[in-house]
Amino acid sequence: MPALDESNPYAVFAAWMKEAEQSEPNDPNAVALATATPDGRPSVRMVLLKGIVDEPGPDGGFVFYTNMDSRKGNELKANSRAALCFHWKSLRRQVRVEGSVTIVSDAEADAYFNSRSRDSRIGAWASDQSRPLSGRMELERRVAQYAARFALGPVPRPPHWTGGRVIAESVEFWRDRPFRLHDRVVYEWDGVSWRTRRLFP
Ligand SMILES: Cc1cc2nc3c(=O)[nH]c(=O)nc-3n(C[C@H](O)[C@H](O)[C@H](O)COP(=O)(O)O)c2cc1C
Numbered sequence: 001m002p003a004l005d006e007s008n009p010y011a012v013f014a015a016w017m018k019e020a021e022q023s024e025p026n027d028p029n030a031v032a033l034a035t036a037t038p039d040g041r042p043s044v045r046m047v048l049l050k051g052i053v054d055e056p057g058p059d060g061g062f063v064f065y066t067n068m069d070s071r072k073g074n075e076l077k078a079n080s081r082a083a084l085c086f087h088w089k090s091l092r093r094q095v096r097v098e099g100s101v102t103i104v105s106d107a108e109a110d111a112y113f114n115s116r117s118r119d120s121r122i123g124a125w126a127s128d129q130s131r132p133l134s135g136r137m138e139l140e141r142r143v144a145q146y147a148a149r150f151a152l153g154p155v156p157r158p159p160h161w162t163g164g165r166v167i168a169e170s171v172e173f174w175r176d177r178p179f180r181l182h183d184r185v186v187y188e189w190d191g192v193s194w195r196t197r198r199l200f201p
Contacts, residue, residue, distance in 0.1 A: 009171035009187040009194060010054035013095060016088070016173070017049075023090035033064060033166075034083040035075040043071060049086075050112060053165060057189055061165035062097055063104060065112060067129035069160045076101050082166050092176035097168050104163035113157040121155040122146045172199075 005011040020028035029049040036042045051063040062084055067073060076082065084097040113121060126142040133139060146155075172186040182201040187194045 007194060007196075008054070009168065009173075010052055010060060012173060013052060013171065014054070016091070016093060016095065017052075020086075020088040020091060020093075024088055025090070028088065030086075031062075031064070032085040032087075033072065034085070035072050036079055036081065037075055038079045043075065045072060047072075049084075050163065056193075057191070058102075058167050061099065061102070061167045063108075063163050063165045065109070065161070065163045067124070067127065067158075067161050068103070068164075070129040072130075073160070076164060082164075084166055094172075094174040096172040096174070097166055097170070099167045099169040101164040101166050104165055106162075109162040110157050112163060113161065118155060121157075122150065124161045125155070125158050174201075177201075 004015055017028065027048065030046050031049050032044050033047045034042055034044040047064040047066060049062055050065055053060045053063065068077070080100040080102070082099065082101045084095075086095040087093075113124070116124075122143060125146040126139060128142075168187075168189065170186055170188045172184060175183045177183055180201065184199040184201055185196055186199060187196050189195075
């Protein structure tokens with residue numbers, strides 16, 4: 001097994017995620033995504049991490065998928081700053097990421113969309129994510145409408161459904177230590193390389 005490159009936060013993250021996949025009861029890739037309006041009103045919700053791009057600076061980041069007409073999507077269109085927080089209870093570990101969100105390429109979004117089940121793809125069309133719903137019936141009616149519309153043909157990706165990549169400017173790893181003297185290591189991208197420093201717990 002190659003040695004862990006501790007100078008690269010994506011490598012450290014991948015190693016922690018691997019451990020979380022073995023110890024978490026479900027959704028080790030669940031992460032809280034915080035966004036904010038341009039005037040600074042924050043909101044936070046869970047999403048699933050669907051990939052990391054282990055490239056330095058603006059080419060790298062943490063990828064999630066969503067409906068860009070949702071509340072989070074609209075906040076990101078107006079203010080691309082975001083933060084992620086993973087918490088793996090089974091490992092007593094936390095990872096925090098801060099940066100700006102860029103939209104993934106159409107080819108990347110299509111590839112991930114097409115890997116999902118047909119029902120999930122129809123669901124992406126049927127759900128007007130974050131907008132008011134009169135009741136379960138309305139959602140079921142929309143699912144039936146889109147299922148009929150696409151019939152046996154392919155289900156294309158809705159234009160508003162895509163991925164966001166949080167380009168990490170900082171990544172903080174926190175691990176539990178006895179007597180609440182936890183370890184905190186922060187990686188910060190300085191435009192050329194990652195710098196690390198420790199913080200008081
Ligand atoms: C464990 C978990 C994973 C979720 N994953 C996603 C996801 O990957 N993408 C997504 O759009 N919503 C996901 N959701 C739903 C969001 O938390 C949220 O309800 C939805 O995206 C609407 O958020 P918004 O109104 O702030 O945009 C997930 C919820 C949970 C509890």
